[in-house]
Amino acid sequence: MTAPEEPPAASLDRDDLTPERQVALEELLFRLADDEFVHAERLTEWQIFAPTIESDLALANVAQDEFGHARLWYDLLQELGYTEEECIWRRPADDWTHATLVERPFADDGWGDAVARTYLYDVAERLRLEALVDTSYAPLADRVGKALAEEEYHREHAVSWVERLASDGDARERLQAAVEDLFPHALSLWYPGEHEAEIRAAGLRRESLASMREEWIDTVIPTLEGYGLVVPEPDEVDRPEVRGRDGSHTDKWFDLYEAFTATHREVDFDRPARLRGEEA
Amino acid sequence: MIWEVFRQEKPGDYHRHVGNVHAPDREMAKLFAQIQHARRMQTNSLWVVPQSEIGEVDPEDAAFGGRTDKSYRWAMTYNDIDASFAKEVEDSEAEQREAARTRREQLESEGDA
Numbered sequence: 525m526t527a528p529e530e531p532p533a534a535s536l537d538r539d540d541l542t543p544e545r546q547v548a549l550e551e552l553l554f555r556l557a558d559d560e561f562v563h564a565e566r567l568t569e570w571q572i573f574a575p576t577i578e579s580d581l582a583l584a585n586v587a588q589d590e591f592g593h594a595r596l597w598y599d600l601l602q603e604l605g606y607t608e609e610e611c612i613w614r615r616p617a618d619d620w621t622h623a624t625l626v627e628r629p630f631a632d633d634g635w636g637d638a639v640a641r642t643y644l645y646d647v648a649e650r651l652r653l654e655a656l657v658d659t660s661y662a663p664l665a666d667r668v669g670k671a672l673a674e675e676e677y678h679r680e681h682a683v684s685w686v687e688r689l690a691s692d693g694d695a696r697e698r699l700q701a702a703v704e705d706l707f708p709h710a711l712s713l714w715y716p717g718e719h720e721a722e723i724r725a726a727g728l729r730r731e732s733l734a735s736m737r738e739e740w741i742d743t744v745i746p747t748l749e750g751y752g753l754v755v756p757e758p759d760e761v762d763r764p765e766v767r768g769r770d771g772s773h774t775d776k777w778f779d780l781y782e783a784f785t786a787t788h789r790e791v792d793f794d795r796p797a798r799l800r801g802e803e804a
Numbered sequence: 805m806i807w808e809v810f811r812q813e814k815p816g817d818y819h820r821h822v823g824n825v826h827a828p829d830r831e832m833a834k835l836f837a838q839i840q841h842a843r844r845m846q847t848n849s850l851w852v853v854p855q856s857e858i859g860e861v862d863p864e865d866a867a868f869g870g871r872t873d874k875s876y877r878w879a880m881t882y883n884d885i886d887a888s889f890a891k892e893v894e895d896s897e898a899e900q901r902e903a904a905r906t907r908r909e910q911l912e913s914e915g916d917a
Contacts, residue, residue, distance in 0.1 A: 578825050578836040585839045681835055688828065 530727030531660040538603065538663070548722035549661060550604065551621070552729060555717065555769065556652070557597035558622035561612065562777075563645055564590035565784055566626060567638070575635055582681055586642065589674045596667045603663065613788040617773070617781040621717065624768040625709040627777040636689055636698035637706070643682035644710040647743050650675050651736045652729075660727035683747070690751035700753050708761045714740070715769040807833035808858060809841045810851040819851050827852075871907060874900075 531540075541549065567587035574580035598611045609615075625645060630637040653672045659665050689695040714737035723729050745755045766772040807827055810819035822841045827833035833852040842850055877900075887893040 576826055578827060578832075578840065582836055582839050585843065677835075677838070684831055684835060688832070 528725070530725065530730075532727070533658040533660065534662040534665040536660045536662060536726070541604075544719075544722050545726045545728070546604065548719040548726055549664075549728055550601065551717045551719045552723050553597045553601050553664075555621050557594050557601065557611070558620050559626055559645075559649075559713070560590045560594035560597065562620070562622045562780070563626035563641075564588075564594065565780065566628075566630070567642075569630065570638060573633075583638065583642075586678050586681065589678065593671045593674075596671060600663055600667070609788075613785055617778050618771045620773070620777075620781070621769050621771060623709065623712040623715075624764055624766055624774055624777075625706060625713060627768070627773060627780060628706065628709060629776050629780075631702060631705055632698075634698050634702060636695060637702040639682060639685040639689055640699055640702035640706050642678065643686050643748075644706060644744060645713075646675060646679040646682050648710070648713045648736075648740050650679060651731075651740055651743075655729050655731035655736060658727075658730050664728070686748070686751055690753060696752065703748060703753055703755060707756050707758075708764055709768075711737075711758060711761060712764065712768045713737075715767050717769055805829070805833075806855040807837070807852040808855050809833075809837045810853065811841055811845065811847055812849040812851075813846050815848050817848070819849065824855065825852070871910070873907075875904065 536545070564587045567583055567590070570580065570583050570587075572580065574583055598606075598608065601611055602608060625641065628637075628641070630641075650672070653668055653675060656664060656668045657672070659668070686699065689699045714733050716733050717723075720733060724732060741758055745758075748755050764774070766774055805826065805828060806824050807830075808824045809822050811822045812819045825833055825836040825840055827836050830852065834850070837850050837852050841847075887897060
């Protein structure tokens with residue numbers, strides 16, 4: 525018996541979602557959206573603290589783009605019936621499914637950490653967006669192109685910084701420390717969720733997490749090693765006890781969550797202000 | 805290191821100077837210039853040029869044009885003629901009036917100082 529064919533690109537709309545497909549789609553969207561939102565939230569901590577005004581603006585721009593992408597994916601969830609409050613402001617902290625990579629505070633407030641993190645993240649983001657170009661879910665297919673176009677700059681920005689920090693003795697040491705610290709958490713980007721099989725069967729994503737992980741490793745390790753950095757062996761890495769994707773997180777995440785939801789709780793809006801999209 | 809940034813809005817336009825960025829090298833200058841000088845503006849192309857590569861001539865080096873009285877060049881003979889029949893004549897007169905006006909203002913402001 526051959527496996528049933530996956531639905532073709534952009535062939536499914538909201539009305540075509542079976543209950544199984546819908547939970548799978550929600551898992552996929554929450555992972556994407558949470559990664560972008562939390563990554564951006566951390567990056568904004570660099571505002572006014574980056575090494576120069578130019579790098580400050582460039583990183584702020586990256587953060588703004590990532591908030592914009594979070595907007596794209598949370599909007600799709602809202603079309604499925606969630607409110608923005610349920611997606612972000614009043615969602616229990618241990619329901620969030622971002623990878624632990626993006627919730628980490630910056631070690632020693634270091635720029636090397638920010639650079640290593642954006643590099644590891646942006647390579648992953650390109651891979652997973654490319655795997656969504658031919659998604660079966662039409663509303664998702666419509667939005668992937670915009671995010672992909674912006675990711676090009678992010679990756680170039682990150683790799684340019686890696687190259688420059690790696691060429692300076694002290695900076696390379698700090699970058700090396702950040703890579704060692706972050707790499708195990710970056711692997712959490714690829715942990716499958718509960719509904720991974722259905723995500724693939726429904727054609728929501730065209731690549732398996734395992735093969736994307738493989739491709740990511742084959743990209744980041746040679747690149748970083750090419751700049752003289754040492755990258756931990758993926759299969760020998762001490763896995764963090766928390767995985768992010770299953771709702772378990774490092775303690776620092778809960779502090780961050782308290783901080784960015786505090787205003788919402790204190791002010792107790794009837795209707796929360798909306799996280800703005802680019803064209804809002 | 806400072807890089808001067810020039811932005812071209814549409815193909816065929818001149819690249820106009822829009823400011824500068826600090827960057828260690830050309831690649832970073834190009835990345836920063838995109839954000840700082842093109843993110844919110846219609847842009848077809850950007851140039852980044854090391855500030856040190858720009859040759860400058862300032863008023864100490866040269867007596868620039870536009871500071872001497874050129875009214876003797878005006879075509880007085882045709883004063884009462886409506887020049888609108890020939891656009892180039894009209895344009896030329898407007899240009900000369902403008903040059904005379906800015907020169908006058910400049911001399912006046914130097915007089916104030």
